[in-house]
Amino acid sequence: MPEPSAIRDTVASYLKAVATGSAADVAALYAEDATLEDPVGSDPVRGRAGITEFYSALEDMRQETELLAVRVAGDSAAFHFRVRTETPDGAAEIEPIDVMTFDEAARITSMRAFWSPEDVRSTS
């Protein structure tokens, strides 16, 4: 089981990569056969190629992320964070709660994102 500190480091690296990294940078934090379910209830994406494709849709957007709270338990973490995305029409903010599991090397083996469209706020 990875150390809690290693799990926290991966969560921090994830939020940094989502904000300023490439899709490949984000996907590199995942294990090769990881799954991604975003939002929860949608069909999961499996494997790093699909995961890279998922994040490539966000790659050209200017995003800022901020960790609001993280709780580590066993090989898992749940964390609440803010994502602010700049769009031509202004900014959109959402504060999802994500749940991740991790392997021995603290790579992400699964990610599930809890949010719904009604949680998105438009800001100026």
Next chain:
Amino acid sequence: MPEPSAIRDTVASYLKAVATGSAADVAALYAEDATLEDPVGSDPVRGRAGITEFYSALEDMRQETELLAVRVAGDSAAFHFRVRTETPDGAAEIEPIDVMTFDEAARITSMRAFWSPEDVRSTS
């Protein structure tokens, strides 16, 4: 799938029951064959009898709860909340993130609590 509003209502009822209800009041919000894993990584408790027993340990403590954030997705919710427990030696606070799934009637079918002992704060 239950309506998001029904899921939010159950989460609110849960936090109220944890604060002021009996163990049976809390367990009544669970489906008969529900599972409870608190904290994540521990052996899950299965079924309402075991779930009632789990909460009976908390029954005689004075507790206050406060919802900090809830995100609903599909038949699931993740929520961040504060529990303040009065003890003879003072108060202890913790702010876990719980993940629950729900049946058609918005009864809890599973609960997983993300926290670790280092998240507990002593307050006066």
